[in-house]
Amino acid sequence: MRNVAGFALTWASAFIAVVAIMVNSPALFYMGTGLIATIGACRFQARLACKGLRFERVAPDSAQVGELLTVEIIVWSERKIRRPLVTITDNLPEGLITADITPSLPIAPAFDFPIRTQYQFRPLRSGHYTWEGLTVVGTDALGLVTHAMEYETDKAEMTVLPRPIATHIELPSAAGWGVSEAESGHTRGAGLEPWGVRNYVHGDSLRHVHWRSTARKGQLLVKEFEAGTHAAAAFLLQNSVGSDIGQGAQTTLELMKSHAVFLAENLLLQGARIELPGLDRNPSHGSQHERLNEIYEELAWLKADGERTLGEMASGLSGRFPPGSILFVLLSVADDSLPGAIGSLAVRGTVVSPLLYDAKLYDPTAQIRPAVDPAFVRELRAAGAAPILMKMEGLGG
């Protein structure tokens, strides 16, 4: 509203001034001068409001996708003057997709003490973001005009962690995790064994409902599994250039990350060891909680800028995992090198479970061969893998 009013008043004053000259009317000269002086005074105030400021930004180090964040900016005035209110527009990085971003709190910077302003937003895409600089928008006392001025600030850093999205996959128990190890007799008790029941949470499979306990307690209870002593799972996400299909916050990589953190968290709780090949910089051997934080952090940093194919990455993992381990390979674009790599991993006792995403649902016009392509799925099966077609719901903020 204020910009429209200021714009209209500016043009009105210019028009009256021109007409005053055209018709040489004294009253119009007075009116035009009065209006122009008003607009001029407003512009002067708005410019002055932006001068001589210093800033410090306080942004959270990390946050999760969809979480409401508050960024505080502390402002000092370097001049002892009173000013009209100013607002601040932060130079958030382009890649950071946001929602519900609020205007900043209008403030009057003071000379004698710092004034805090703030704004809020919800990040919608995981990643590690850095930004610096901001724009101060000054107004005048009447709110007729605005003046923007850019300021340098210290660099801010923030890691947006992926948001876990509940999904359920059927572990390849018949020919997969633990079973091969049990059959080989290396370790008794390896694999996932039920050891108790717990309350149902969203995302649990109805197949794991323990009906007898449910009937007895009157609430939905599911079987809880325990991983074997040597059970291990690894997640390999497709991140080659061009494999992240979709726009904004709705991309296949983002969904993969969300599913991966959900699955990893569940498996960690069951006692499994989780690895992120290619991403683990310095995996800790601390508590489950610490490991989980690392997984969130490492997945947050993952970008679709890799140069290696999934097959190349998977081949390099041969012999890295103990027998009976399972490697989840999450992919949305068919990778012809993957079936070959699966074979070599199977030889070393690692079960590969490809989780396939239909990239065409995100961008029907994309010139790619989706991972759910029936021919590709057949190739994976032929290589000994048990591909799982992932549900594509629940993406985004």
Added chain:
Amino acid sequence: MAKVLDSTGALFNRIVHRDMSNLGLLDYILMGFGGSLAVWSAGMAIGSERVGLFSAGLVVAGTLFSYFVRVLSRGSKFLIADGVLYSIAGGASAIFTSKLMLLMPQQGFPPELFGAGWLSWMMIFGSFVSWRDSTLLFQAVPAIALFGLVGCYDTYRAVIFPFYGFLVCLATFFARAHGRQMLEESVSSGYFSRAQAPGAAPIRPETTPGLAAKLREGPWRWAAGPEWALASALVVVVISLLGAPVIQFSVQGVAGFVRLAVPTIRQSSSLPPMVTSAGTSAIVGIGRGAAKLTDKPVLDYQSDRLRPLRAAYYDVYNGRGWARRLRSNADPEQSTEADAIRQIQFPQEFQWRIRLQQSLRALPLPGTFISATTPLVSQPDGTVVGPSPLRGWFEITGQSIEPPYPIEATSAYKEFLPESGDFLGMVNVDPRVSTLARRVATGAANDWEKAERIKREIESRIKYNINSPAVPAGEDPVGYTLFDTHEAYCDIFASSMVLMARSVGIPARYATGFLPDANNRLGDGSVLVLEKNAHAWAELFFEGAGWVPFDATEGAEEVPGGGVGDSTDDRPWYQREWFTYLLDGLALVLTLGAGIYTIRLLRRRGQHQNLRSDLDRVYLTFAKALHKTTGIRRGMGVTADEYLAAVSPAVGSLAGEVREASDHFVKAYYAPGTLEQSVIDDMKKRVADLKTKLNQLPRPPAR
């Protein structure tokens, strides 16, 4: 001084911040007052204070009405209709401007001032539907445009004072509206809700008191206060008052290149302003463009000889016309003018029987009013008025001060006291006019000869042209005519005579009324006065003779086609009243039709959208039933036909019915035409039947 500034600043601060959170009475007072100044100025610009007061009163009433509407319906959604209503009001006032003028006193703005009339009515109507910040603020647009028009007409130079008043009101309102916007942004920023418990009621400036106060104690503590506002206001005033004349002077080289045809100022009926403004207005413009004088009768009266009928006189020249100095406290009988008249040796009393055939505010008389059989009053300014507009028969006893010719007086009377009138005033007079007068009068034996010489000079310099164009704004009408165009009608002739006579020391005044035509004498000896007999002349005061009329048009040459007889109301058929009524009727029908059509369209669209939602729900039921039966879920982006192809093999014998239902859905969704409720009902029934049948089919194996 500093104390005054401080206290004024504190007062301003309180006004700006008082109950700023909501659009309140103070905001309405500010914009109501500002808007009324605009419409009042427009009325003053056409020389009618009554029009100005009428418009201003309505704007104030409308603004208060809007305030009460807002108070009584706080939070109601219908308030957002104000924008649409304002647009309708603006359109309606444009379409019906001519009719709306009839509702105003003295028929409001003349047709030439359509723009001012439209904007005034737009502001009046708009004030009744200003229910939110935005519409209240929008009133500034027609207001500024009105001030601009008043400035262009250049008939009311004091407009700058109402304009500055308006600017102060507008600025204060802007400051408050800006404060409200900043407050809303503060709430949106999460400043107040950050420490709020989950599930707490949302914080809103309208419903949560004390938010602005909290901000003023915290992040707004150092906000620029009243000293800034006052300093800005002072800068604006100083720059305007000092700068405007300087700017105008500095651009004189290029200024005024557009010759604005200033339209004729307000007319009652079609009478020219020199008559209609008598008794109603203290000012009258001159040089306002072609006069449309008709053959309509104004009055008839019994008289043995043809004397000019004076309705009013004016003494102060304001550069664009004439004004009467206010002499409300002066007793006309005690004035030096009255003394001078009493010394005249030949006053004669007459009985005049006058019949006004048109309604006039002041009675034109061929002499000085003494008494009447009806309640009439002679005002200090010389006009004879009644309690209401005059019409019908009047029996008047009067005194003619017209001297018998040839006049023997030769010296002008110069002993006027200031309260009698400013009959020698030379303010706003073009110096070229004075110089010319003195040059012409050089060598004259006495004042009478000076006057005669001046009259002859004017007659030789100016040709009579009733169709002469308006004098451009910024030009002195007398100087511009005498030295540039050399064409005018009676008002400029008379003004030239008055100013030039004053230039050589002869008291003079500008008189308006009628000059009867000998050809219009009726069978019973009475004289019929027509609209086209409206006239203006100069009256010069001579010792022993009183006010002597000097009509410089007598010996002036007429421009072919520009004589009085040539200026009749010859409007073409498309400007006639019956045609404008027809157009207005058509416009009304079209507007109403368009309004009804729009409302129906919106309602139909709303219904259609509801029906679409109903159809969606029915289709979801249909798809869910199929999913339950076949185990095939309809994915995102799967069309109805694709889904049909997927499930058909799994529904066995019901494939045909499923296909038929799906086709109906496709048709309902995509076929041209409007979705009807009957289609939805039919689909609901069809899906319900199908669902029953599908339930009887064997379930697919669990996946």
